[in-house]
Amino acid sequence: MTLSSPLFRAVATCVVPEAARLDPAQWDELEAIVARAVAARSRAVQRQLALFLTLLEWLPLLRYARPLSRLDPARRAKFLDRLQRAPLLLLRRGFWGVRTLILMGYYGRPAAAADIGYRADARGWEARR
Amino acid sequence: MSVSPSYDIVVIGSGAGGGTVAQELAPLVRDGVRILVLEKGPRFADQDFTGRELEMADALYQDGGAFLTRDGTMTLAFASAYGGSTVVYTGTSLTAPQRVIRAWGVPGLDHGDLTRRSGKYAEQNNVHPLDDPLINDNNRLFVEGGRKAGYLVEQFPVNVKGCRGSSLCNLGCPNQAKQGTNRVQLPRAERSGVEVVTRAEVLRVEPDRSLTVRVSEKAAGTKGAPSEWAPGDYHVQARIVVAAAGAIGTSALLLRSPLPAPRSLGHGFTCHPALILVAEHPHPITNDVGHPKSYFVDHAASERFVLETCMYFPFVTAKSLTGFGATHSAIMHAFPRLQMILILACDHAAPGNRVAVNRAGSPVVHYRFTPQTTDGLVRGTRAAARIFFAAGARRVHAPADPPLLETADAERLEERITARHFRPGMVAVSAAHLMGGCGMGRTAADSVTDAWGLVHGLPWLRVADASLFPDSLEINPYLTIMGLADRVAEGIRQDLAATRGRAN
Numbered sequence: 141m142t143l144s145s146p147l148f149r150a151v152a153t154c155v156v157p158e159a160a161r162l163d164p165a166q167w168d169e170l171e172a173i174v175a176r177a178v179a180a181r182s183r184a185v186q187r188q189l190a191l192f193l194t195l196l197e198w199l200p201l202l203r204y205a206r207p208l209s210r211l212d213p214a215r216r217a218k219f220l221d222r223l224q225r226a227p228l229l230l231l232r233r234g235f236w237g238v239r240t241l242i243l244m245g246y247y248g249r250p251a252a253a254a255d256i257g258y259r260a261d262a263r264g265w266e267a268r269r
Numbered sequence: 270m271s272v273s274p275s276y277d278i279v280v281i282g283s284g285a286g287g288g289t290v291a292q293e294l295a296p297l298v299r300d301g302v303r304i305l306v307l308e309k310g311p312r313f314a315d316q317d318f319t320g321r322e323l324e325m326a327d328a329l330y331q332d333g334g335a336f337l338t339r340d341g342t343m344t345l346a347f348a349s350a351y352g353g354s355t356v357v358y359t360g361t362s363l364t365a366p367q368r369v370i371r372a373w374g375v376p377g378l379d380h381g382d383l384t385r386r387s388g389k390y391a392e393q394n395n396v397h398p399l400d401d402p403l404i405n406d407n408n409r410l411f412v413e414g415g416r417k418a419g420y421l422v423e424q425f426p427v428n429v430k431g432c433r434g435s436s437l438c439n440l441g442c443p444n445q446a447k448q449g450t451n452r453v454q455l456p457r458a459e460r461s462g463v464e465v466v467t468r469a470e471v472l473r474v475e476p477d478r479s480l481t482v483r484v485s486e487k488a489a490g491t492k493g494a495p496s497e498w499a500p501g502d503y504h505v506q507a508r509i510v511v512a513a514a515g516a517i518g519t520s521a522l523l524l525r526s527p528l529p530a531p532r533s534l535g536h537g538f539t540c541h542p543a544l545i546l547v548a549e550h551p552h553p554i555t556n557d558v559g560h561p562k563s564y565f566v567d568h569a570a571s572e573r574f575v576l577e578t579c580m581y582f583p584f585v586t587a588k589s590l591t592g593f594g595a596t597h598s599a600i601m602h603a604f605p606r607l608q609m610i611l612i613l614a615c616d617h618a619a620p621g622n623r624v625a626v627n628r629a630g631s632p633v634v635h636y637r638f639t640p641q642t643t644d645g646l647v648r649g650t651r652a653a654a655r656i657f658f659a660a661g662a663r664r665v666h667a668p669a670d671p672p673l674l675e676t677a678d679a680e681r682l683e684e685r686i687t688a689r690h691f692r693p694g695m696v697a698v699s700a701a702h703l704m705g706g707c708g709m710g711r712t713a714a715d716s717v718t719d720a721w722g723l724v725h726g727l728p729w730l731r732v733a734d735a736s737l738f739p740d741s742l743e744i745n746p747y748l749t750i751m752g753l754a755d756r757v758a759e760g761i762r763q764d765l766a767a768t769r770g771r772a773n
Contacts (some may be wrong), residue, residue: 146379155593156445161727173323177333185337217594224695225590240335240588240697247583248323257605258583260557261617262443264434265403268558 147197147209154216155242158255170245177244192234196223273498275373275506276305276464278761279480280513281471281522283308284353285750286734286757287766288450289390293758295461297765305505306367306458307469307482309514310349311493313356318441322582325440325459328492329357334585335699336517338636342693343542345634346701347515350441350493351467352451356517358701358747359438359562360427360447361577362396364388365742365749375709387752394428394448396748398563403434405559410550410608411578412564420566420652421729425577425745430725434559436580468496469503471514472630474526478729480505509724509729510762512707513754516540516736520624520706521632521725523717531713533724535625537618538634539741540700544612544646545589547580548657548665556580562611566652569615569743571675573641574649576656577758579611589697591672591690595708600666600673608662610653613702614645615743638698643691646698649684668696702746707732708739721760722753728764733757 152170153160162170178186197207200219204211209217223235246252261267278294280287283306298304310329317732319325325444326333335344348354364387370380371689390396401443415422428448435443445452459465472481486500487493512519520535561580579588590597600607616622616639625633650667657665665674668690678685690696710716713725716739722731733754735746742749 143656155597157595157598179332180327220593229340229342230690236694236697237341239593243587244323244584249320253322254401254584256583256601258557259605260320260436260582262318262433262435262437264432264436264444264558266433268555 145209147193150209150216151220151238152195152242152246154213154220155239156246161247166249166251169249173248174241174245177241187239192238195234196238273503273505274303276303277507278302278304278509278511279505279507280304280511282353282513282515282518282734283351283450283465284515284734285355285450285747286754287511288352288355288454289751289754290513290733290758291458291463291465292454292510293755294761295458295463297762298462302765304463305464306455306465307471307480308351308353308465308467309470310351310353310467310520312351312467312488313441313493315445317492318362318443320435320437320440320443322440322584329441336634337370338634340637340693342698343636344699345517345540345703346699347517347703350451351465352449352455355449355747356441356451357439357747358449358745360429360449361425361745362391362394362428362748363426363744364391365752366744369743373709374741375720376711378709383749383752386755387748389736390748390751390756391426391428391603394453395430396426396428398426399429399432399560402440403432403560404563405434405556406554407556407561407580407608408559408563408578410554410660411610411616411656414656414658415564415566417659418652418655420656422564422566425563425565427563427656429560432560434538434563436557436559438561440582466497467494469498471522473526474510474512474522474528474730478510480507480510496710500662509514509731509764510705511731511733511757511761513733515734516703516706517624517632517634519678519732519734519736521626522632523707524624524626525630528730529726531717533708533715534717536623537705537708537739538622538624538636539616539618539704539738540636541702541741542616542638542642542646542652542698542700543611543614544696544698545579545586546610546612546650546653546657546665546667547586547590547600548662549600549603550606550608550610550661551663554608556605556607556609570654572648572652573615573645574652575613576649576653577613579609581609583597590666591668591696596671598672608657610656610661612646612649612653614642614649616642616645616741618705618740639691643688643697646691647686647688651686654682654686655679681726702735702742704735704738704741704746709737710739718755722757723760731757731760
């Protein structure tokens with residue numbers, strides 16, 4: 141799976157629903173942030189991530205007879221919710237990692253920070269007067 | 270490999286410990302003593318501190334502030350920079366509690382002595398409570414809510430000078446107001462002739478007191494100045510070595526060095542695992558302006574938690590919330606109405622929680638949550654929720670199912686917030702108070718160093734950072750590190766005087 145694959149975007153829009161409204165350039169920005177973060181990790185972590193994403197795509201076959209990227213949004217959300225509560229630490233941790241990367245890609249963009257009303261400024265109080 | 274000149278004293282690390290030792294030993298330069306500080310991170314210029322979240326996290330922190338523990342259930346935040354983690358903390362400066370120092374039971378470590386030394390640095394670094402007009406709503410609501418809920422709320426003394434209230438402390442102060450070692454102790458040491466070399470990682474310390482040092486090149490497009498030395502590997506000879514690379518850095522360095530180190534090296538790691546909790550108020554509040562961390566509630570002794578005011582950035586906030594989807598987004602979009610509280614669990618040294626190194630010599634932190642630590646997080650979360658509601662919040666986002674607690678839930682927090690929602694991998698736990706690994710004690714059988722940071726069996730090697738703590742401190746550690754580093758410097762001065770006395 142690559143970061144611009146249907147699976148990644150399917151999970152990303154489930155984690156942050158507003159991501160569905162991003163234009164191609166904004167998706168590129170989001171994916172570039174995630175790619176940089178992944179590249180900075182060790183090979184072992186990168187391998188674990190790739191393996192987990194493969195698992196993420198195909199695990200729903202057991203229950204829904206479809207891979208994750210082809211599930212409707214409601215079922216996708218339900219599946220991911222189960223994953224974050226899974227009894228197996230491996231699954232919880234894997235989802236936590238993917239979720240963190242998506243949140244970094246989305247909220248790490250200055251436009252997203254502005255959109256939620258985050259206004260911190262180096263000038264501090266002076267900027268609010 | 271290049272060969273560099275020999276030094277009398279080499280200090281590894283330039284944070285609260287290394288910076289303090291460098292300053293305290295600096296007067297010896299006048300007597301011809303050669304002192305070198307080796308810092309793994311770069312030296313940043315004032316204009317490098319932009320306050321942009323990901324950019325600064327990447328520049329300042331190891332792994333962008335998300336160094337993962339071995340089982341991947343907690344992230345650890347520590348900086349690599351001229352000034353170490355004093356560049357990125359909020360400047361909160363407390364002295365060690367007497368009951369904690371007593372409980373450590375280190376022979377020769379007296380609470381009164383440590384307090385006096387810490388006080389010296391509190392004065393040097395302008396530690397004081399902020400004036401009331403500088404306190405924002407996020408902090409004010411914590412005080413109001415805390416008092417209404419029956420907690421003793423105390424004000425943090427902070428080490429700032431000319432704080433403009435950017436709220437960006439954890440990304441490095443863009444106004445140079447925070448008085449870390451990068452602003453106070455290191456410049457003083459350098460003015461006195463101490464040499465500081467940045468981007469210089471110490472790979473190994475050899476039994477012959479030589480250090481293998483790798484100086485990195487400044488990569489294109491990255492922040493910070495190039496190293497003072499040309500990039501490459503160096504072999505530095507020292508008479509005295511002071512390891513002050515932080516709990517993880519120092520422990521890992523000594524573990525990968527071929528030294529006859531005590532068996533407990535790396536053990537006793539604690540970190541005050543922390544959770545960020547947010548609550549939504551019905552109206553906008555000042556939160557992302559003003560000093561973020563001005564008040565705290567200390568329930569360490571009774572319930573194993575400390576609550577602190579805090580305010581984080583969009584990504585850190587997003588990852589700290591439980592869950593995902595529309596509920597998560599709704600809270601994020603309420604950012605101007607959010608109040609935040611940081612819950613710190615007061616963990617204790619536990620078997621298996623330790624710093625180790627992998628085959629490449631890189632640090633690996635093994636950490637498992639004990640039931641007591643999880644209980645501290647659960648109790649702290651309930652207390653934070655009480656404070657939020659008492660302050661007028663209309664809903665609280667917490668590790669619960671569902672994660673949004675409405676005002677009606679305020680009466681049944683024990684039922685809504687339980688340990689089952691805090692299973693590892695379900696909540697975003699992070700830690701920035703990294704302690705232990707080279708604990709002080711009586712002998713090599715029970716510790717790594719003595720009460721003066723001297724490594725048992727290696728009279729030329731001292732430790733001067735939070736790795737000295739034999740157990741968690743239960744408060745923010747910087748002034749205590751500085752107090753201990755002051756003792757280390759005194760020990761070195763005594764050693765040198767004794768050597769000279771013998772020579773004469």
